[in-house]
Amino acid sequence: MTGTAKAHAKGFTAEAKKHLGQHFLHDRGIIAMIVQAVDPQPGDRLVEIGPGQGAITFPLLDRHGELTVIEFDRDLIFPLTEGARAHGTLEVIHRDVLTVDFGALAHNGGPIRLVGNLPYNLSSPILFHALEHAPAIVDMHFMLQKEVVDRMAAGPGSKVYGRLGVMLQAYCQVTALFDVPPAAFRPPPKVDSAVVRLVPRAPESIGIDDHPRFARVVRDAFGQRRKTLRNALSQLCDAAAIEAAGLRPDARAEQIEVADFVRLANSLKQLPP
Ligand code: SAM
Numbered sequence: 001m002t003g004t005a006k007a008h009a010k011g012f013t014a015e016a017k018k019h020l021g022q023h024f025l026h027d028r029g030i031i032a033m034i035v036q037a038v039d040p041q042p043g044d045r046l047v048e049i050g051p052g053q054g055a056i057t058f059p060l061l062d063r064h065g066e067l068t069v070i071e072f073d074r075d076l077i078f079p080l081t082e083g084a085r086a087h088g089t090l091e092v093i094h095r096d097v098l099t100v101d102f103g104a105l106a107h108n109g110g111p112i113r114l115v116g117n118l119p120y121n122l123s124s125p126i127l128f129h130a131l132e133h134a135p136a137i138v139d140m141h142f143m144l145q146k147e148v149v150d151r152m153a154a155g156p157g158s159k160v161y162g163r164l165g166v167m168l169q170a171y172c173q174v175t176a177l178f179d180v181p182p183a184a185f186r187p188p189p190k191v192d193s194a195v196v197r198l199v200p201r202a203p204e205s206i207g208i209d210d211h212p213r214f215a216r217v218v219r220d221a222f223g224q225r226r227k228t229l230r231n232a233l234s235q236l237c238d239a240a241a242i243e244a245a246g247l248r249p250d251a252r253a254e255q256i257e258v259a260d261f262v263r264l265a266n267s268l269k270q271l272p273p
Contacts, residue, residue, distance in 0.1 A: 016187055020073055021119025025055040025143075027184035032059070034195060037177055038115055038141050040064040045109055049097045049116030049126065052076060054083050056117060061088035068105070068112075070097045098122070098129050106136035117143040120189065124148075124164075127198075131171055134200035141177075141197055149176050149194035156255050163222040167215065169258045171206060173199040207262050214265040221253035221261070228252060237268055 016022035025031055034056055040046055040063055051057040051069040053076065061067050066089040071077060077094050084090035093100065106112050114137055118126055123144050130140060144152075147160075152168050153176040154161040168174055177195045182188035208214045221232050230239045230249035239249035245267040247260055256264075 017073060019121075021050075021121045022052060022073070023117075023120075023185040023187060023189045024052050025117055025184055026186050027180075030180050030184045031055055033178060034115070034117075034141065034143070035059050035063055037195060037197065038113065040113075043110075044138075045106070045112045047102075047105065047112045047114055049114060050119055051080055052117070054080055056115065057090070058083060058087045060115065061090060065089065067091070068093065070095060070100055072096050098125055102130065102133035103136045106133075111136055111138045113138045114140040114142070116141075120145050120148075120191075127168070130198075131168075131200070134171060135203065137200055139197060139199045141195060143180065143193050143195050145189075146179055146192040146194040149196045152176070152196060152198075156257055158254075161254050162225070163218055166218050166222075166258050166261055168198065170208065170214065170262060171201060173197075173201065175199075207266070209266045213268065214262065217265040217268065218253075218261055221256070225254060226252065229256070241268060 016024065038046070038060065040060065044064065046060060046064055046067050048057055048060065048067060048069045051071050052073075057067060057069055057080065061084060068091040069080065070093045071080065072095065074094065077092055081090065081092055102112060102114075114130060116126075123142070127142075130137060148164075151160045151162060151164045153174045154165045165174075175197045177197055180193040180195065182190070182192065184193075217233065217236060220236060221229060223232055228250045229242050229247060229252065232253060233242065242249045242264065245260075245264040247256065247264060
């Protein structure tokens with residue numbers, strides 16, 4: 001075993017890699033709150049994204065006995081595998097999570113529950129990658145920048161209600177759970193963090209007829225927040241079409257409920273070429 005590997009196996013911290021968004025959790029209270037929020041039940045298939053040095057991994061293993069993790073940093077694979085022996089059965093997938101097919105993972109043993117203190121530089125791509133595989137996923141518990149969680153969970157009337165919130169809430173139930181201060185991590189990030197729960201909606205309850213059309217309506221509506229719907233959506237429809245969907249053409253996107261965006265997009269039937 002090399003010196004570095006030995007140090008890892010003992011749980012010593014190698015220098016955190018900035019480009020991999022490494023901020024390792026060390027606050028035991030916060031870790032316990034995450035495990036409690038996940039609340040693993042017998043038979044659950046837990047998959048953790050970015051286990052790092054095992055801060056959440058090992059307590060989850062103690063509680064649940066088995067876990068799959070997806071980690072990109074080669075230097076962490078050995079210490080994770082070694083460290084896990086005392087806690088339970090760990091399957092380590094050494095890959096970029098964005099290349100992992102969650103559908104295939106679920107195919108091999110049932111739908112999965114995702115957990116992760118995500119690398120903040122990749123949080124949006126990881127979220128949208130997970131959403132593409134929503135039928136394979138029971139729920140997700142993610143640590144993200146607090147500012148992102150606030151936008152994800154915001155409703156109409158909030159200053160931070162926008163495209164991210166509408167797109168996520170259309171496909172998932174989104175619940176902001178608790179905030180986490182920078183001091184809970186080593187090294188501390190520059191921003192506050194928060195833990196969010198996402199539960200994908202059943203396909204039949206989403207009600208979106210055409211997903212690209214819905215995405216386009218939401219994108220245009222929030223393109224310039226201060227514009228009225230009539231102006232923001234002028235490339236897609238006229239005021240009469242907005243009224244026909246039961247909305248006021250002089251309303252602004254930030255006042256419109258997610259369900260109303262769905263109804264509007266469905267009522268447009270097709271986008272102009
Ligand atoms: N879970 C650990 C904790 O809470 O202390 C580490 C969290 S750290 C914020 C993010 C983790 O994601 C790091 O271990 C990093 O190496 C890993 N990571 C970064 N990019 C990744 C990627 N594309 N695929 C999988 N893991 C990645």
